[in-house]
Amino acid sequence: MKNDKPNKRSNTFKQGILDGIPVALGYLSVSFSFGILAVTSGLSLWQAVLVSLFNLTSAGQVAGLSIMTASGGLVEMAISQVVINLRYGLMAISLSQKTDESVTVPARFLLAYGITDEIFGVASGADHPIGRRYQLGLMVLPIVGWTLGTFIGAAAGAIFPDFLSNALAIGIYGMFVSIVVPKAKHSRSILICVMISVVISALFYFEPHLSSAVSGGFATIIAAITAAAIGAAFFASDKEEGAS
């Protein structure tokens, strides 16, 4: 057996579970923030939990939450989820290059649900091909952590006083800042894309005609796509800064 070497991580369910522990712990705190935000926005505790269980994505859920609570349209909801979660599609293609023959089409129907930034990151970093048992193991604890964290956050949000809930609900935006800023610090092209995106987003927020004509969900989509397209048009010929 190839996997007998002591330091070699093996392609097993158990190893998947172990590799999922740090991801699950991280998810507890992010989804805690989402839970608070969800109940302070008007969802019930169980609605918040169901959103997390069925979507398993932070940015998509925050966008979806704001569309729900603003009584936005279903087309807007669908388009926003496609755009915001587009990267998972790319990760799925990338992960496909690394899967072994145990990852059959039926297995893909199940495993696709568990493709997130962090789970993809761990799977990409593994020094072995990805089998379906490993990938399934890798998903389990993060799903539990994401859902449980939402439950705890939503429960806390329902009993905490406003000033405390407000202070905790902003935490998820702090997490978004902590994802974007270090990347932008090291990549000029990402920095410029991000600034363009913020300018367009602010324009839709503050310009009276635009803000009344275009809802928040669409504003995010327009800002993000325009900024990324400008970046792709101008920077794609640069030497790549670690395109993934």
Added chain:
Amino acid sequence: MNPVTFAIYLAVMAGTTYLVRMIPFVLFRRKLKNRRLIAFFEYIPYTVLAAMTLPAMFFSTGNIYSAIAGFLAAMVFALLEKSLLTVAVATCLATLAVELITKFGSF
């Protein structure tokens, strides 16, 4: 939120999210070659997060001053490249501090 309305939103949201993950995983097995497309996909997560965060973050607490405090704390700790959790905790604490001052402070 009304359970039926919620269920419809959830079905559309979760269904779309699942299909975005599932369709490429089942259908595409080859690597992307087009550099502009690769770059576009590389930028999208960051442009999405940026557009969602600003300016919405400033209005997320109902008190622009506490939100600005949270934003500044997030920027400082993110520029120092602290962990996700550290940045989030710093954001919450800075916001909480200003919330408490405006609520209970008597300056």
